[in-house]
Amino acid sequence: MNDLDDLYREIILDHYKNPRNQGILEGPAVHAEEGFNPLCGDEVKIYVKIEGDIVTDIKITGQGCSISRSSASLMSQAIKGCSIEEVKALVSRFKRMIAVEEVQGEPEPVDLREFGELAALQGVVKFPVRIKCATLPWNTLMLALDGAQAG
Amino acid sequence: MNDLDDLYREIILDHYKNPRNQGILEGPAVHAEEGFNPLCGDEVKIYVKIEGDIVTDIKITGQGCSISRSSASLMSQAIKGCSIEEVKALVSRFKRMIAVEEVQGEPEPVDLREFGELAALQGVVKFPVRIKCATLPWNTLMLALDGAQAG
Amino acid sequence: MASVEVTNLANELRKDFPIFADIRNSRPFYYLDSAASSQRPMSVLDTMDRYYRHSHANVHRGVYGLAEEATGIYEAARRHLGRFIGARDPAHEIVFTKNATEALNLVAQGLGRVLLKPESHILLTEMEHHANLVPWMILQEQIGFSIDYLPFDAEGLLVLENLDALLERADILGVTLMSNVLGTLNPVSMLSRKAHEHGALVVADGAQFVPHFQTDVDQLGVDCLAITGHKMLAPTGIGALWARSEILEAMQPFLGGGEMISDVRLDGFTPNEIPHKFEAGTPPIAEAAGWDAALDYLETVGMEAISNHDRALTSYAISQLQDRLDERIKIFGPSDITKRGGVLSFELADVHPHDVAQVLDQHGVCVRAGHHCAKPLMRELGVGATARASFYLYNDEADVDALVEALLDAYRMFHS
Amino acid sequence: MASVEVTNLANELRKDFPIFADIRNSRPFYYLDSAASSQRPMSVLDTMDRYYRHSHANVHRGVYGLAEEATGIYEAARRHLGRFIGARDPAHEIVFTKNATEALNLVAQGLGRVLLKPESHILLTEMEHHANLVPWMILQEQIGFSIDYLPFDAEGLLVLENLDALLERADILGVTLMSNVLGTLNPVSMLSRKAHEHGALVVADGAQFVPHFQTDVDQLGVDCLAITGHKMLAPTGIGALWARSEILEAMQPFLGGGEMISDVRLDGFTPNEIPHKFEAGTPPIAEAAGWDAALDYLETVGMEAISNHDRALTSYAISQLQDRLDERIKIFGPSDITKRGGVLSFELADVHPHDVAQVLDQHGVCVRAGHHCAKPLMRELGVGATARASFYLYNDEADVDALVEALLDAYRMFHS
Ligand SMILES: Cc1ncc(COP(=O)(O)O)c(C=O)c1O
C-alpha cells in the first residue's frame, strides 16, 4: 500500500462522503465550540449534549477536507455514550496514535486494535501537514467539554 | 600623493587643529542652526550675523572630525563679508566640487582655482563616507540662511 | 501561436534555476506555486554568496573600505528597485522592509496614524490579502475609524457602482494591483485618478503584480506601493515600500532603533532623513544584493516577455482544464484573459482543495490549497478553500499537462 | 598562557570563513568590527545555498512535499535557537523577526501596550542601544508613561543606588546584557531577581551577549530577550524575540497580515497561536536555515571556548594598547576584565575617531567609529564619538598587533 492509499483508506473516503452525525443540537444541556485550521481554512463546529457526565449526543457542522471531516465523523461515532473521562482519555490516546507532538523521532507504538475504525486515520502520520486536519475536531471537542465542565 | 595624504592635506590638519571663527554670536541680527551627522555623531552649530544682505560675521561650535571641522573653518573664512546670494552660489559650487550628488559616474570637472584654500577639501571625493562630514557645516549654514531670509 | 513561444522561453530559462535540475533528477517536479514564492536563478544565489565572501560588513556606519562597499551594494539595490518601478527619486523613495506585509504595516502605522481620526473612513476591497486588511484593523483598534469595502462580482471584478460615494468619504484607498486568488488585475490607474479627485490617497499592494508586469508607479498613479522580493526571484527576508517622497516625509516613524534616527536624547529623538527614517536596525543587506541581481535577471528576460508568457500559459491552462475536466472543475476569476494574471484558483467537484493538493503532490505537481490569506474573499466566494496553480517564467505546457493528468487522477480517486 | 590558546583557536577556525581567504589574498585585512556584524563560515553559506537549490517553497501553508520540507527546516531552526538559549518550550517561545531591533519594537508594542498606562513608569539604562530606547519613546508618544534611567559610573558600570526605588515604580526594566560601546556585562540575574521582587518584567537586549557567551534565559531570569542573527555568524535579515510563553500569550499582535491570524472577517480578526501570532507575512526562511547552521558551528566550537578566547584577546589588546600608546590612548569601560566582553571603545588623543578609522583602514584594520547607536551613552561619556575594536572567534594577536601599529601611525599623522 503506498502512502497515499494509506492516507485515503476506503473508510476515510466513506466517512468523508457520508459524514455521520451532521447537524446541530439545541437545548440547555448542549455545549458548542468552533475550531479553525488557520493553515487551510477548515472550520468545524461541534455540539455536545452532556447529561450527568455522559456525552449523550454529538453533532457536527463545518467545512473541511477528507481528513478533518472523516476524523470528525469517526470521532462522533466513537464517543457517543462515553463519559467525559473516557472521552478525554481517548483524545489523548488518539493524539498519540497520530504522533501529534513535535515530529521528533518515531511516534510511540500504540496498539491500533483498541481504536477500532479510528485506526484508519493512522495513515496521516506520514503527512505531517495533515495531522492538524485530523486533530481539528478533537481539539474543538475538548474545548466544548471544557466549556461544559466550566459551567 | 596617496589618497590618504590627499585627504589629510596640511591645510586640513591646520584648520582642524586651529579652527577659525570658533565661538558663538548673539544679538538680533544673528541666526543659528544646528546640524547632525547621524552616521558618526558629528554636531555643528553655525551662527551667522546678517546685516542688509551681507553675512558680516560667522561663528561655529560643535564637535567633529578633521574633515567636518576644517570644512567649517574654511567655510567661515570664505563667506565672511559675502552677500547671501554669493554664499548660496558658493555652496552649490562647493558641493559640485566634492561630488555630493549620487555617486554615479565621475564628478563634473570644476575649476579648482576659484576655490582658493577650500580646494584642499577636494580630497574627500575619493572617500564617499567622508563627503557627509565635509558638507555638514555647509548644509547647516544653508539652514541658517534660510532661517534668516524667512524672517 | 502563443503557446509555442511560451515553451521556448521556459526551456531556455529553466536551466538558470538550479532547483529544477536538482529535484527533477530525483523525481517529477512541476512547480506551480510561484504566487506563494518563486524559485531563484543561479545569478541571485551567486550574488549573495559573493557578497558574504567579499563584501560583508554592516552598512552606513563604517568608515573603512569594506563597510563602504557593503553600503554601496545596499544603496545600489535601492536605486535599482526604484528605477525598476519607475520611481522619480529612486534613492529616496524606496524603504526596504522584511516583506510586503511589513511594508503595508508601515503605511498603516506611518501614514494612517497621521491622517486618520475616529470619524475618518478608509476604503479597502473584499479581495485584499490579509496583509492589506489586518494592519488597518490593528490601527483601527488603536485609534478608531471606519473601514468600507468594495465588493467584487461573480467574475471576480470589483463592483464600482458606489465608488464615488465611498471615495468621497475615504481618506485612503487600499487596493491590490492583482488578486492572489482570483488573478484579477484591478483597474488601478482609473481608481487612483478617482481617488485623487476625491482627495484620497492610494495604497497599492503590488506583491503579485510587480513580479509579472512592467510597473510604472507614475502611470498607475498610486501613492504607496508594497512589494516583496521572494515572489520575484529574490531572496526571502526582504520587501519594500515605495512611496512618493512627500508622502514619506509626512509619515511618522514606525520601528524605532539604530539607523532611523538623527539624534537621540534621554527625553526623545529626532528622526533621520527619508528613506532611512523607516529602516531601523541592521537591514537585509545580502538580501538587497540578491534582489538587485534578480532585477537584472528580470530585465534581461524583459517584463513584457514575462507577462506575455504568463498570459499564454494561463490561456493554455484554462482551455486544457475546461476541455479535459469540463463540468468537474470550476475556475474562479475573470473569464476575460486580459483582465487576469497567471494565477488560477479552482474547485474540483467534491474533492476538497487540501485533498487535491495532496494527490497532486504524489504526481510531483506543487499547488497551493487553502484560504490563500484572503478569508473575506473566500467567504464571499462561498468556499472555505481553493486549490491554486500559478505560473512564472520557468513554467511551460508540460507543467500544465501534468496538472491536468494529476487532477484527473484526484477526481477518480474520490469518485470511485 | 591564555593568549597562546587564543591564537590556535582562531588559526584553526579562520579557514572556515571564506572572506578571510578571499580578501587577504589581495590586501591586508584585520576585521575588528564583529560587534557591528560578524563574518560567516562556509557552512552557513552552503546551508542557505542548499536550501534554495533543494527545498525552497513558502512555509506553513503548503500541502505538497516541498512546502512541508521548507516548513520543517524553518521550524527546526526555531527549536534549535530556543534550545541554544535554554528556552523551556523552544517550539513556541521563539518569534523570528528581521533583526534585534524589530524584536524590541515587538516587545514595546506588544507587551508595553498591554501593560502601560499614562501613569506607569519603565526603567531603562543610559547605556542602552537606540534599539532599546527609541521603541519605548515611540510608544510613549502614543500612549504616554514615564521613562526612568539607570546611570553608569566612570568605569562603565551601572549605578545601582536607587535601584529599588526605581524598580518599585517600574512595570518594565529594559537592560542590555552587554554594552556595545563599553563592553560592560550587566549583572542581569541579580537585576531580574530584584525586578521580579518589585513586580517588574525584564526585557533584555542580547544582541551583543548571545553571540559570545553561553546563554540560559532561566538562569538570567529575564522575561524577554532580543537577539540578532548577523552578529553570530548567521545571515542578515533575521533576528528573534524569545519570551516566556505566558508573556507571549499576553502580548498583543504587532504586525498584521498573513500567517499571524486564525480568522479574518470584514469586521475584525482572531490572532493565531504563539509564536505564529507575531510572524506576519512570509518569514526569513533561508535566513533561518542559515542561522540553524550558525548555531551548529558555534556549538561545535563551544560557547565557553569562544568567551575565553574573547577575554584572552581583550586582555592582550588592553595591555598592548596601554604599553605601546600609554597616555595617548583612553580606553572606556570596566577595567576589571571579568566584567566586560570583547568590545573596546577608545579615544586617541586629539585624533577624532572618524579620522582614526580612516587611517586604520589604510592599514587594512577595520574598526567602527561613531556613536554606535548609543547617543545618550556618548553624551554621558562626554564625547561625540569613539573608535571601537571588537573581537570574535576568528581574531587573534595579529589583529591586535596590526591595530596597535596603525594607531601609532594615526597618532603620528595628526601630531607631526
Ligand atoms: C546592544 C545592541 N542592541 C541592539 C542592536 C541592534 O541589532 P540589529 O541592528 O541587528 O537590530 C545592536 C547592534 O547594532 C546592539 O549592539
Ligand SMILES: Cc1ncc(COP(=O)(O)O)c(C=O)c1O
Ligand atoms: C496580494 C498579496 N499581498 C501581500 C502578500 C504578502 O507578501 P509577504 O508574505 O511577502 O509579506 C502576498 C503574498 O503572500 C500577496 O499575494
